[in-house]
Amino acid sequence: MKRQTLFVLALILIVPVAAFAGGAGESEPVEDEPVVLDMYHWFGPEMRETIEEINGRFTAETGIEVSYESAPTDQYRNVIKIKLASGDAPDIFGVFPGTEVVEFSDAGHLANLSGQGFMDRVMEGATVVTRGSDGDVYALPLDQNVIGVVYNRAIFNEVGLDVPTSWDEFLSACRDLKDAGYYPLALGNADLWVTQLIPYAMASIIYKEIPNFDAEMYAGERSFNGPEWRAVMEAYMELQDREFFHPGVLSTTYDQTIQLMALEQAAMVVNGNWIIAGIREANPDLDLGMFPFPSVEAGETAWISGAVGIAMGAFADSENLDAAMQYLEFWTRPEIISDYLMAKKAFSTIKGVSVDFDPAAGEIGGYLAETNTYPFPDQNWPSGVQDVFLKGYQAVFAGEMTIPEMLQSVDDEWAARTAQ
Amino acid sequence: MKKNITVATLAFTAPALIVISIFLLYPVLSGFYYSLTSWNGLDRTVEFIGLRNYRELLSDREVSVSLRNTVVFTATTTVVQNLIALVLALILDGRFRTRGLVKTMFFVPVLMSSIVVGYTWSFLLHPLFGLVNKGLSGIGLTFLALDWLGNPRIALFSVAGMSIWRWVGYSMVIYLAALQSVPEVLYESADIDGASPLRKTMSITLPLIAPAFTINILITLIGAMKEFDMIYVTTGGGPGYATQTLAVLLYNQAFQANRMGYGAAIAVVLFMIILTVSMVQLRILRQREVRL
Numbered sequence: 001m002k003r004q005t006l007f008v009l010a011l012i013l014i015v016p017v018a019a020f021a022g023g024a025g026e027s028e029p030v031e032d033e034p035v036v037l038d039m040y041h042w043f044g045p046e047m048r049e050t051i052e053e054i055n056g057r058f059t060a061e062t063g064i065e066v067s068y069e070s071a072p073t074d075q076y077r078n079v080i081k082i083k084l085a086s087g088d089a090p091d092i093f094g095v096f097p098g099t100e101v102v103e104f105s106d107a108g109h110l111a112n113l114s115g116q117g118f119m120d121r122v123m124e125g126a127t128v129v130t131r132g133s134d135g136d137v138y139a140l141p142l143d144q145n146v147i148g149v150v151y152n153r154a155i156f157n158e159v160g161l162d163v164p165t166s167w168d169e170f171l172s173a174c175r176d177l178k179d180a181g182y183y184p185l186a187l188g189n190a191d192l193w194v195t196q197l198i199p200y201a202m203a204s205i206i207y208k209e210i211p212n213f214d215a216e217m218y219a220g221e222r223s224f225n226g227p228e229w230r231a232v233m234e235a236y237m238e239l240q241d242r243e244f245f246h247p248g249v250l251s252t253t254y255d256q257t258i259q260l261m262a263l264e265q266a267a268m269v270v271n272g273n274w275i276i277a278g279i280r281e282a283n284p285d286l287d288l289g290m291f292p293f294p295s296v297e298a299g300e301t302a303w304i305s306g307a308v309g310i311a312m313g314a315f316a317d318s319e320n321l322d323a324a325m326q327y328l329e330f331w332t333r334p335e336i337i338s339d340y341l342m343a344k345k346a347f348s349t350i351k352g353v354s355v356d357f358d359p360a361a362g363e364i365g366g367y368l369a370e371t372n373t374y375p376f377p378d379q380n381w382p383s384g385v386q387d388v389f390l391k392g393y394q395a396v397f398a399g400e401m402t403i404p405e406m407l408q409s410v411d412d413e414w415a416a417r418t419a420q
Numbered sequence: 421m422k423k424n425i426t427v428a429t430l431a432f433t434a435p436a437l438i439v440i441s442i443f444l445l446y447p448v449l450s451g452f453y454y455s456l457t458s459w460n461g462l463d464r465t466v467e468f469i470g471l472r473n474y475r476e477l478l479s480d481r482e483v484s485v486s487l488r489n490t491v492v493f494t495a496t497t498t499v500v501q502n503l504i505a506l507v508l509a510l511i512l513d514g515r516f517r518t519r520g521l522v523k524t525m526f527f528v529p530v531l532m533s534s535i536v537v538g539y540t541w542s543f544l545l546h547p548l549f550g551l552v553n554k555g556l557s558g559i560g561l562t563f564l565a566l567d568w569l570g571n572p573r574i575a576l577f578s579v580a581g582m583s584i585w586r587w588v589g590y591s592m593v594i595y596l597a598a599l600q601s602v603p604e605v606l607y608e609s610a611d612i613d614g615a616s617p618l619r620k621t622m623s624i625t626l627p628l629i630a631p632a633f634t635i636n637i638l639i640t641l642i643g644a645m646k647e648f649d650m651i652y653v654t655t656g657g658g659p660g661y662a663t664q665t666l667a668v669l670l671y672n673q674a675f676q677a678n679r680m681g682y683g684a685a686i687a688v689v690l691f692m693i694i695l696t697v698s699m700v701q702l703r704i705l706r707q708r709e710v711r712l
Contacts, residue, residue: 078675081461103678107462190542190570192656248547250570250659256549384677395660398572 035323036065040083041094041312042076046277050343058330064323066092073193084109084315091318092327095139097129097308098379104313105132111314111321113137118329126349129379130311138313140328142337143346145272145309146292146373147201148364150279153287155182155267163291166298167235174244177267183246185239186257186266194254195393196386198239198270200376201293202232204303207374208296214380217414224414225407233396233403235295240397250397258282272309273361277345280358288360292367304364306373309346382417385410454684461680473685483686485661486669489576493665494644496580497587501640502633504584505591510621512592513599523596527589534586538653541582545569569655572662579663583650587643591636598632599625634705638698645694666690 043051048070055066069090071079076094083089089109095101104110113119114136119127122141130139156163159180164170174184188194206213206228216222239245246252246266258275260266262282269275276288292302312331314324330336334353341348341355347365348354356362378386392406401409455473459466477483512523529537544550545568553565568578602625610620648667651657657664657672664672666686674683 081675081678085461103460103462108464109462190655190658192658246548248567248570251542251546251567252548252570256546259549384679387672387676391658391660394658395572395662398570398659398662400572400660400662 034063034065035320036067037092037320037323037327038090039066039068039092039327040076040080040090041068041070041092041310042073043070043094043310044072045070046281047343050340054331054336054340057336058327061330062323062326064320064326066327087317089315089317091315091320091324092312093315095130095311095313097139097141097311098375099381099383101130101139101311101313102133103383105134105136105138109316110138111316111318111324113140113313113328116325116329118332121332121350123349123351126308129308129375130313139311140313140331141308141349142310142312142331143308143341143344144306144349145274145346146304146306146364146368147197147270147272147376148290148292148304149201149268149270150261150273150275150288150290150360151268152261152264152266153289155180155264156289159267163289164294165302166294166296166300168298170294171238171242174239174242178244182264183260183266184244184268186252186260186269187245187249188252188254188257189249189394189397190251191254192390192394194257194271195390195397196378197272198236198293199232199393200305201270202235202295203305203377204293204374205231205235205295207377208303208372211374214377218418223407224410225404229407230403232295233407236393237396237403250394262286273345273347273358273364274309276358276360277343290360290364292364292371301371303372303374304368305376306347306368307375307379308349310344382414384417385413388413451684451687454681455688457681457684459680460678461674462678469681473682474689476682477685477689482661482664482669483666486664486666489661489663490645490665490667493576493580493647493663494641496577497583497644497647498637498640500580501584501588501591502636505588505636506595508588508592509595509599510625512596523593526592529586529588530590532586534649535653537582537586538650541585542569542654545578570659572659575655575659576663579651579654580644582654583644583647586650587640591640594636595629595632598629602628630705630709634702634709637705638702641701642694642698645690645697666693 039055041051048068051068051070055068059065070076077096080089080093083093084104084107095104095110101110105112110132112132119137119140126141126144127137130137130141132138151163155177159176159182161173161176164173177184187198210216210222210228213222213228217224222228240249246260252260254271254275255278257266257269257271258278259282261269261275261279264283264286269279270293273290276290279286279288292304294302296302312328314321314328318324331340332350334350337348337350337353338355341353342357345357345361347361347368378389388410392401392409395401396403396406454466456468456470457466458469458472508526512519544552547553547565547567547570552568556562556565566574569575606624606628607620610624615623646667647665648671651663651665651668652671655663657668667690670683670686670690673679673686
């Protein structure tokens, strides 16, 4: 074979590779093709039907199609960052309220929503955690959630218990339930995000006394390794030491706590109101209620940890930004958001919309009207701090760290993160 | 043959070179670069900070804990997996009726994804719902019904056990192949000399399958040091820090705490460790190999 022939052969081999390497080219949008919005979120599988139904109504009205994809929360957190960093972001995506909105908008990934007319429909208070460092709104808050105690009313009646309103009553209720052969509390601490919920539910100990605790943390006037958080952690561990949880909390997942509630082996679970939907799906016959975690002395009213749970934003560099804005506007319409809230079993962030989605949630909704709320504490922390906290809860449960050691490790992380 | 690089040779290797450069060389080199920055994985600007990440590594308590866990995990899997695989291979080298079936059964876990293996085992090992503890309690071994993945003292070994369960068939097949290449005549001659079965194993079989040891130990060692999916699926590095290896730590730093630069620095260190250990190990084991 002659050298020229070889060369030609080699060229043939190169061409497809070169085309592949440079292949991520931007194809020009064709006029007649319908606009397709890519949407990525961490809505659970139980929400898929509702989301697709809403998307269908949007398409019917505007002719814009929506291609919806979702992933479990922990996985979503990572994938969306990779998508954003590689510039291959979906047009519409979920954003975790709080620190992440600030980080994403500072990095220029989120479109500014402040000038948009539909933002007038959103409750002012709900946008506190969807604002960037410049004070503008960068994500649409879709629902609000509260953390509290979900309980099985039938078991409470059987054991002869009333809803506890103080810490002492709560402990004695747990004791009675345990004596009656139930696990008083289900706890899924194998899932890192679950570990924080009881402390958050109890944190009215902190925020009722010191509403500006986090601001004072930033100012260097407070530390986690102080009397406030130690009290929270000691109360948390008291529940563990008195065996009010089932065995193996560190290998039990969130899904398995739903199972324990559905099988009526556990009488209570401390979680967000979203768990009600999961329990009902597993066992529709249960009579469930929900009350605020009573981490207070008798006669006092507990505050409720409540916050925007889910937000949605538009990719700033999206080719379909106008369509994306239309889509977000669609979600702020009362008839759309009510359907979503009904399925999500969550509280509204849109003015004038109230949804009677569940008797159990209705119970804590009644408390909500009479008491104060504070946001999930981590929504105001620098990123990285929550991760150390989550690891710390597990380490304390596993007996690998003491409470002061654990809180000190969070303080160290706070110092390192705020120093940068 | 003359070693002159012609246009044709260059052109022929170009496709492979281009693919490798784009998908391997470039990411690896950029990883080194990012380890010298404070990039958070999101910003469009990247700040160069020299060796600061590496200095932080030296004093990071989490790094030393993770390093210790990596060593324990690697040592456990490498030793136990190779021992079990060798014993299985010696048994399966004999002749019996269900040999093919048994061999297949031990190899099946290799074909499953570690996600599937991890989820399945964490259900089986769950203290309330799991079959393992129900079975142990059922036959009166209640004291052995432990919280396999929730107890920080045994969680790392439980995960190591799953990893071994998954990969032992792979090592076994390599040992088996080596065993079957040992010439029959050597055994016959040993029989004539009146050697005992143990003597034959020690003096003929083991020396002759030394290359299989080399490759198997190398593969297990590297695999164990990089093991991520199995740990992430079953314990996520927990409870607390009990099963957090360097691979899990680098993931947590890069993707959870948004410290891509620091994560890259951990990756570089992990790479260096794996490279050094593999080279040393390869050299030692190679010297012990015998050739016919």
